[in-house]
Amino acid sequence: xxxxxxxxxxxxxxxxxxxxxxxxxxxxxxxxxxxxxxxxxxxxxxxxxxxxxxxxxxxxxxxxxxxxxxxxxxxxxxxxxxxxxxxxxxxxxxxxxxxxxxxxxxxxxxxxxxxxxxxxxxxxxxxxxxxxxxxxxxxx
Amino acid sequence: xxxxxxxxxxxxxxxxxxxxxxxxxxxxxxxxxxxxxxxxxxxxxxxxxxxxxxxxxxxxxxxxxxxxxxxxxxxxxxxxxxxxxxxxxxxxxxxxxxxxxxxxxxxxxxxxxxxxxxxxxxxxxxxxxxxxxxxxxxxx
Numbered sequence: 524x525x526x527x528x529x530x531x532x533x534x535x536x537x538x539x540x541x542x543x544x545x546x547x548x549x550x551x552x553x554x555x556x557x558x559x560x561x562x563x564x565x566x567x568x569x570x571x572x573x574x575x576x577x578x579x580x581x582x583x584x585x586x587x588x589x590x591x592x593x594x595x596x597x598x599x600x601x602x603x604x605x606x607x608x609x610x611x612x613x614x615x616x617x618x619x620x621x622x623x624x625x626x627x628x629x630x631x632x633x634x635x636x637x638x639x640x641x642x643x644x645x646x647x648x649x650x651x652x653x654x655x656x657x658x659x660x661x662x663x
Numbered sequence: 664x665x666x667x668x669x670x671x672x673x674x675x676x677x678x679x680x681x682x683x684x685x686x687x688x689x690x691x692x693x694x695x696x697x698x699x700x701x702x703x704x705x706x707x708x709x710x711x712x713x714x715x716x717x718x719x720x721x722x723x724x725x726x727x728x729x730x731x732x733x734x735x736x737x738x739x740x741x742x743x744x745x746x747x748x749x750x751x752x753x754x755x756x757x758x759x760x761x762x763x764x765x766x767x768x769x770x771x772x773x774x775x776x777x778x779x780x781x782x783x784x785x786x787x788x789x790x791x792x793x794x795x796x797x798x799x800x801x802x803x
Contacts, residue, residue, distance in 0.1 A: 567739070568728065568732070568739075568740055569724075569725065569728065569742065570725045570728040570729050570732070577721060577725060578718075578721070581717060581718070581721050584709075585709065585710045585717060588708065588709065588710040589710050592708070592710070599707070599708075599745075599746050599747050599750075600708055600710075600744075601743070601744070601745045601746075601747070602709065602743065602744045603741070603742065603743035603744070603745070603769075604740075604741070604742045604743070605739075605741045605743070605769060606739050606741075607739050607741070607759060607766060607767035607768075607769075608767050610739075619747060626747060627747035627748050628747075628771070628772050629743075629745060629747075629769050629771050629772070631768070631769050632768050632769070
């Protein structure tokens, strides 16, 4: 299994393993913010993945998107592969609301993360689990 | 054909039509910045597309990404479906460089666009055309 970049490991909680990607929760309670990290070594761009892996990443991204839409009823999803700071390929999925603190700006670099309280974090994870279905092996 | 949102029509130049998406060039010479707009009415999220359309969007996004990598040799591609301002589904593809004016921050909302000079714009388009292949009908 590819090692997680220290920045991802430090900022996020590992939630589970999908067929291709690990699912992380960003420890920022301002928005429900999940990250998919394809388990492949030395890849920074989606187009560097093999075609089958690109397909699987799309499948996982769409399953996560549908689950987030159902669980959190956002005004908009923001999906992005940036990687200017962390070169390991990872795809952000952020649930955005017209009344969130940085709308309509993007979340990256906008405000310092506001860590979850334990109970609040458990609630967000439970909501996602209800909607994400079986294509994931949950951690813990 | 779905009408382009006025903000996209105003900020961008239409370059061509792929099987699913229109290809636009953002009129901002700070970075080579292209946008795919799937030609479907009333869609704001990728997961709202039919599965075949999701596959085609991936195919077009990867073709564009490979062409941008070959044409512009960026340090990183930034690919994102945001849509907080323009609800019509559109997918940004931005070639980023460690010495570009906002690296490593995201480009959205960072700086006012710096319009292309005509010759400079023609050069960027010609570079992309050299690498994009046949899956597009060019305009003009």
